[in-house]
Amino acid sequence: MAEPATNDIGIEIRNLYKIFGSNPAAVAPLVRQGISKTELRDKHGHVLGLRDINISMPAGGIQVIMGLSGSGKSTLIRHINRLIDPTMGEILVGGEDVVKMDRLSLRQFRRHKTAMVFQKFALLPHRSVLENTVYGLEVQGVPRAKQLESARHWIDRVGLSGFENSYPNQLSGGMQQRVGLARALTNDAPIMLMDEAYSALDPLIRTDMQTVLLDLQKEIRKTIVFITHDLDEALRLGDRIAILRDGEVVQQGTSQDIVLRPADDYIANFVKEVNRGRVVQVDAVMQPVAPGHQPVGEPVRTGSTVDVAMARLAKEPDQVLTVVCEEGRPLGTLTLAAVARAMVSDEH
Amino acid sequence: MDWFWKFPHMNDDSLRNLKKTIDDGFREFTRAWGGGIEAFFDPLRRLLIFVERLLLNTPWPLVLVVIAAIAWFASRRLSIVIGTVITLLLIGYFDMWEDTMRTVSMILVCTAVAIAVGLPVGIMMARSNKLQSIINPILDVMQTMPSFVYLIPVVMLLGIGRVPGVLAVVIYAIPPMIRLTNLGIRLVDRDVLEAADAFGSSSWQKLRNVQIPLALPTIMAGINQTIMMALAMVVIASMIGVQGLGQPVLRAINNQYFTLGLFNGLAIVGIAIIFDRISQAYGRRLQKHLEAVHG
Numbered sequence: 001m002a003e004p005a006t007n008d009i010g011i012e013i014r015n016l017y018k019i020f021g022s023n024p025a026a027v028a029p030l031v032r033q034g035i036s037k038t039e040l041r042d043k044h045g046h047v048l049g050l051r052d053i054n055i056s057m058p059a060g061g062i063q064v065i066m067g068l069s070g071s072g073k074s075t076l077i078r079h080i081n082r083l084i085d086p087t088m089g090e091i092l093v094g095g096e097d098v099v100k101m102d103r104l105s106l107r108q109f110r111r112h113k114t115a116m117v118f119q120k121f122a123l124l125p126h127r128s129v130l131e132n133t134v135y136g137l138e139v140q141g142v143p144r145a146k147q148l149e150s151a152r153h154w155i156d157r158v159g160l161s162g163f164e165n166s167y168p169n170q171l172s173g174g175m176q177q178r179v180g181l182a183r184a185l186t187n188d189a190p191i192m193l194m195d196e197a198y199s200a201l202d203p204l205i206r207t208d209m210q211t212v213l214l215d216l217q218k219e220i221r222k223t224i225v226f227i228t229h230d231l232d233e234a235l236r237l238g239d240r241i242a243i244l245r246d247g248e249v250v251q252q253g254t255s256q257d258i259v260l261r262p263a264d265d266y267i268a269n270f271v272k273e274v275n276r277g278r279v280v281q282v283d284a285v286m287q288p289v290a291p292g293h294q295p296v297g298e299p300v301r302t303g304s305t306v307d308v309a310m311a312r313l314a315k316e317p318d319q320v321l322t323v324v325c326e327e328g329r330p331l332g333t334l335t336l337a338a339v340a341r342a343m344v345s346d347e348h
Numbered sequence: 349m350d351w352f353w354k355f356p357h358m359n360d361d362s363l364r365n366l367k368k369t370i371d372d373g374f375r376e377f378t379r380a381w382g383g384g385i386e387a388f389f390d391p392l393r394r395l396l397i398f399v400e401r402l403l404l405n406t407p408w409p410l411v412l413v414v415i416a417a418i419a420w421f422a423s424r425r426l427s428i429v430i431g432t433v434i435t436l437l438l439i440g441y442f443d444m445w446e447d448t449m450r451t452v453s454m455i456l457v458c459t460a461v462a463i464a465v466g467l468p469v470g471i472m473m474a475r476s477n478k479l480q481s482i483i484n485p486i487l488d489v490m491q492t493m494p495s496f497v498y499l500i501p502v503v504m505l506l507g508i509g510r511v512p513g514v515l516a517v518v519i520y521a522i523p524p525m526i527r528l529t530n531l532g533i534r535l536v537d538r539d540v541l542e543a544a545d546a547f548g549s550s551s552w553q554k555l556r557n558v559q560i561p562l563a564l565p566t567i568m569a570g571i572n573q574t575i576m577m578a579l580a581m582v583v584i585a586s587m588i589g590v591q592g593l594g595q596p597v598l599r600a601i602n603n604q605y606f607t608l609g610l611f612n613g614l615a616i617v618g619i620a621i622i623f624d625r626i627s628q629a630y631g632r633r634l635q636k637h638l639e640a641v642h643g
């Protein structure tokens with residue numbers, strides 16, 4: 001059952017708008033013309049939730065959507081399984097537009113294509129861990145024996161063996177979210193929506209759960225949409241990151257893009273607080289190999305973080321490190337000065 | 349200035365005619381539909397007689413053991429079982445066993461009817477604010493209208509006996525069942541409902557797996573209230589021919605038999621306490637999963 005899924009279901013969000021209020025259709029043209037959020041609220045009594053969102057989420061990767069509270073990130077993730085209906089726009093999942101689905105096909109879509117993990121866990125308090133975990137399959141009408149087999153497997157994988165018969169109330173927050181994760185995984189859907197899944201957890205447990213997710217993702221290869229307000233979490237988990245502010249996407253890209261080339265002051269301000277050593281890769285700071293350069297000492301692999309290079313250089317400050325590709329061919333060189341420069345942001 | 353000191357009311361003839369027209373109309377309705385309505389409630393009458401015979405024809409020690417067993421399985425507390433048995437023994441010793449069984453059978457049927465009608469109404473009410481705004485005033489009327497007032501049309505339609513008694517009791521006792529079902533379902537955590545939606549639950553699956561289980565403690569409180577209110581109606585129901593502990597009380601009022609009234613009154617209190625403790629203990633046991641909290 002745990003065969004590595006070959007997942008080809010990506011998510012494509014196009015020109016998505018969400019306006020809250022009594023008659024969103026009436027003010028929609030104004031919003032498309034670019035009326036400001038405050039003007040819309042004060043003059044027309046509508047609240048702008050999302051404006052012209054375009055994100056392409058690759059199949060089998062983790063797409064992080066980051067933003068502060070009120071940025072519209074939780075609204076956005078709820079559009080993917082249409083817990084919230086958009087005002088305009090398209091959400092293509094595996095080529096099918098979720099917005100156009102009728103009630104029954106939407107229900108089938110939710111049962112078989114998506115699973116969701118919630119910030120406040122949202123477990124059924126009257127059901128044991130095992131009974132919570134089977135919920136998705138139970139709703140699908142899968143035979144009971146199959147439900148239990150699958151549920152036990154994932155309970156074990158998230159590290160909850162022995163707690164099958166406990167009630168959510170008897171578990172700590174971190175353990176409750178493991179149940180939430182097991183419930184979503186048991187659903188065996190290609191898409192996993194995680195709405196601030198770890199925000200309610202203590203920092204240490206949060207890091208722990210991030211590791212659990214990254215380890216699992218190596219084999220499950222699901223298309224994961226992960227919402228967070230924490231940039232460190234975003235950088236750690238995200239294959240791609242989109243940053244949301246006031247209902248608009250302000251920057252999209254890999255963690256390298258975000259840290260090294262912040263699109264504006266707003267993002268630069270966030271990035272300032274980040275531990276760059278753990279994010280920036282050596283590829284971004286290495287110099288081209290000088291002709292006749294003789295590699296000395298053990299090289300570092302491409303894709304390593306500058307932390308790794310720094311640890312090496314701290315022992316022998318005068319050394320020139322060689323960066324090599326997977327096959328061992330030299331790609332560039334690193335000096336202590338270059339690595340040190342990469343670890344502090346321009347502001348300092 | 350006469351109108352200032354004396355409220356200008358409808359003239360006497362018109363008022364008399366109005367009342368007469370309504371009365372005649374209702375009498376017509378009774379003549380035309382009485383038989384049909386009686387036939388409609390016939391299954392209810394049979395159920396009542398069946399339950400009553402079952403309780404009366406079963407030897408008393410057997411009934412006692414069954415009730416004690418129910419008390420044990422609902423509450424799992426020895427104190428409640430012992431209290432139940434002692435109360436019932438005292439009732440029997442003071443020669444009120446038969447009347448008590450009649451009253452208990454009446455209460456059982458009334459509660460069953462109240463649940464069968466009240467639960468679906470409460471659920472529908474929770475789903476629609478419009479329906480809630482229609483039903484709420486009706487429930488207010490049912491709870492505040494003096495029961496004698498609706499006894500009149502009930503008796504005109506169905507005569508005197510068990511069925512009109514059940515109707516009168518159910519009208520009086522069903523509002524808490526409906527209100528608390530509605531409230532319980534409306535109070536279900538929105539996050540959990542959203543999760544149920546996200547996993548693609550149909551509305552029936554949501555009702556069965558999430559809403560009713562989470563509302564159950566509140567619904568149980570409604571059932572408990574319904575039983576208590578049904579017991580409070582026993583004496584009034586006896587006025588329209590419902591047999592049981594109410595009739596001796598009625599006789600005691602008419603003839604000023606203080607002790608007769610007191611004994612039967614205490615018997616009603618006794619079974620009220622039994623019903624209350626058992627149903628509450630059962631309600632608490634349903635929430636066992638909430639007790640053990642992570643430290």
